[in-house]
Amino acid sequence: MPIRVRMSVAAVLVTGLLVGALYAAVLVLVRQEAVDEAQLHASRAAQRLVFDAEADRLTNPLITSNSEELAQILGRKGHVLKASATIIGEPPIPATLPAPQELRNDSTVCGYPRPDSPCLLVTAHQFFLGGKPFIALAAVPEPGLLPRPMWAVLFGIVGVLTVVLRGVAMWRTVGRTLTPVEAIRAEMERIITAADLHRRVPLPARRDEIRRLAMSVNATLDRLERAVEQQRRFVSDVSHELRSPITGLRTGLEDAALHPDEMDQVSVVESALTATERLENIVADLLVLARRDAGIPAETERLDLAALVRQEVARRPRRVPVTVKAEPHVMVEAGKLGIARVLTNLLDNGARHARTAVQVRVFRDGEDAVVEVKDDGEGIPPDNRERVFERFVRLDEGRRRDPSGSGLGLAISREIVRDHHGSLTIADSPVGACFVLRLPAATPAPVARPA
Numbered sequence: 172m173p174i175r176v177r178m179s180v181a182a183v184l185v186t187g188l189l190v191g192a193l194y195a196a197v198l199v200l201v202r203q204e205a206v207d208e209a210q211l212h213a214s215r216a217a218q219r220l221v222f223d224a225e226a227d228r229l230t231n232p233l234i235t236s237n238s239e240e241l242a243q244i245l246g247r248k249g250h251v252l253k254a255s256a257t258i259i260g261e262p263p264i265p266a267t268l269p270a271p272q273e274l275r276n277d278s279t280v281c282g283y284p285r286p287d288s289p290c291l292l293v294t295a296h297q298f299f300l301g302g303k304p305f306i307a308l309a310a311v312p313e314p315g316l317l318p319r320p321m322w323a324v325l326f327g328i329v330g331v332l333t334v335v336l337r338g339v340a341m342w343r344t345v346g347r348t349l350t351p352v353e354a355i356r357a358e359m360e361r362i363i364t365a366a367d368l369h370r371r372v373p374l375p376a377r378r379d380e381i382r383r384l385a386m387s388v389n390a391t392l393d394r395l396e397r398a399v400e401q402q403r404r405f406v407s408d409v410s411h412e413l414r415s416p417i418t419g420l421r422t423g424l425e426d427a428a429l430h431p432d433e434m435d436q437v438s439v440v441e442s443a444l445t446a447t448e449r450l451e452n453i454v455a456d457l458l459v460l461a462r463r464d465a466g467i468p469a470e471t472e473r474l475d476l477a478a479l480v481r482q483e484v485a486r487r488p489r490r491v492p493v494t495v496k497a498e499p500h501v502m503v504e505a506g507k508l509g510i511a512r513v514l515t516n517l518l519d520n521g522a523r524h525a526r527t528a529v530q531v532r533v534f535r536d537g538e539d540a541v542v543e544v545k546d547d548g549e550g551i552p553p554d555n556r557e558r559v560f561e562r563f564v565r566l567d568e569g570r571r572r573d574p575s576g577s578g579l580g581l582a583i584s585r586e587i588v589r590d591h592h593g594s595l596t597i598a599d600s601p602v603g604a605c606f607v608l609r610l611p612a613a614t615p616a617p618v619a620r621p622a
């Protein structure tokens with residue numbers, strides 16, 4: 172069931188319940204007012220009988236204001252002395268008589284003078300003549316459940332109109348409220364169907380929750396458009412990077428197959444190995460990116476950053492010598508494979524651009540563990556220091572020194588460092604480039620005291 176129908180039906184039901192309760196309360200009040208008026212009429216009629224008796228104006232039968240009113244005068248022993256015309260010869264009205272010290276008592280009597288007679292509101296008034304007690308009884312019919320039928324009908328009509336108007340008002344209100352939502356839904360459907368992420372949902376004129384919803388949807392579409400565009404560029408860059416080594420590998424192998432006698436087999440194999448190594452590096456980098464983008468958490472452990480740097484320096488020789496100056500016990504909580512890859516990328520990058528040497532310094536700076544990798548090469552211009560951390564971005568100097576590079580190393584390194592709540596930046600340096608790696612330092616391990 173549409174929400175517009177559900178809310179309108181709910182409004183009608185709630186309003187109907189409230190109107191019904193109010194209608195019942197009004198009927199109760201109206202009946203109570205009628206009962207009070209009838210009881211007052213009976214009381215005044217009884218007083219009138221007392222005044223007539225004291226003035227010796229009583230007749231037999233007793234005179235009443237209308238045919239429905241009943242009246243009796245009872246003697247000292249409770250027998251009927253006089254009665255109104257409709258109950259002459261009937262027994263006394265079985266009302267509750269006032270106590271000897273009371274003058275008046277009101278009560279309700281049903282089934283008099285016949286069992287099917289309506290209930291009566293009776294006032295019993297005690298008076299004295301010549302020192303003897305007498306009782307004046309006056310009775311009027313008790314009002315029914317609807318003492319004023321026209322009022323009941325009028326209130327009923329007003330209640331029904333109120334419920335209907337409430338339902339119509341809720342239908343129109345919900346319709347006006349949901350119109351922007353329907354416009355947002357329709358536009359989102361067109362965007363998804365046409366895959367046109369440049370489109371945006373309309374913003375309602377009223378500054379309410381629906382407008383904030385539309386703004387959130389547009390912000391989500393902005394992020395989605397940027398993510399899709401980034402993904403498209405990424406796929407395009409990957410295709411471009413993979414095409415070059417695959418084309419070189421295919422060309423070399425085809426030449427070797429077509430002209431086996433003219434080709435140097437050792438050169439062909441070395442060229443194929445170089446192309447394969449580049450493909451392997453690209454695939455490895457893509458695997459790291461895929462694992463990171465998939466949110467696969469890396470296992471962390473307590474690492475001695477200085478020891479890890481020395482291990483990565485000693486793992487394989489590089490084009491220029493690498494010197495390490497490290498403070499002892501610079502500890503971090505990090506994933507060993509990820510940080511090792513970052514250090515390898517920084518060392519390889521420094522060695523690739525250095526003229527004579529690479530210097531590495533490991534130290535603690537406040538709450539941070541810091542690794543500085545400096546080379547004595549040509550350096551990186553300030554306006555390109557952020558571009559080198561973008562995926563597949565390679566400066567001219569990098570392409571000249573390492574044509575087989577993928578342009579992913581520094582981008583992956585920064586993302587790994589950010590996953591460890593650290594930073595990877597390029598600082599000013601008098602000569603060459605200075606890469607600065609910062610990671611949150613681990614608290615020192617407690618020193619065991621001798622027993």
